């Protein structure tokens with residue numbers, strides 16, 4: 267899952283990026299409204315953390331412009347304390363959730379997990395695909411209750427596929443959602459990761475749809 271953090275306070279920006287990376291997300295960061303607006307308009311994010319008080323272009327305007335150009339990614343806004351009118355403006359501009367500064371990192375992580383999975387149509391933090399369960403909170407996966415040993419890249423791929431279960435995901439879409447913008451992207455490496463993942467979770471769980479991409483599915487449901 268790839269997130270964008272737009273926050274002008276360099277310390278808070280760094281803290282957020284570290285905490286989110288620790289939680290297994292890949293992160294792009296921006297330090298002002300203009301940079302944030304541009305990234306949000308050009309890169310596909312699974313969620314965005316947007317401070318409202320930003321230099322260059324304020325957060326509410328950034329959000330309005332994203333929404334006007336059809337961007338539907340979930341947005342969590344960060345607001346200063348006692349600025350209730352800012353929150354209202356943020357929600358009216360298209361925010362999905364908010365946190366008031368200062369906040370606990372754990373709460374931010376929980377809210378983001380909820381936003382990402384709801385955007386993908388899931389209501390709980392564990393996604394079940396037959397006997398495969400993907401724990402998006404603990405960044406772990408299980409088959410029949412037995413934990414799988416996955417690398418962080420393998421988990422990212424499995425997590426993205428499981429959020430979009432039964433949908434065909436192209437290699438370029440996967441690449442865009444599991445690497446940040448600075449990563450030297452090579453879509454061939456996706457194939458390698460998919461190969462390793464298949465060895466660990468069972469070949470028949472990830473179908474290759476020729477020319478289109480990959481689809482995570484429940485092999486038991488295919489037999490019937």
Ligand code: CA
Nearest residue numbers: 274317319320
């Ligand atoms: Ca600020």
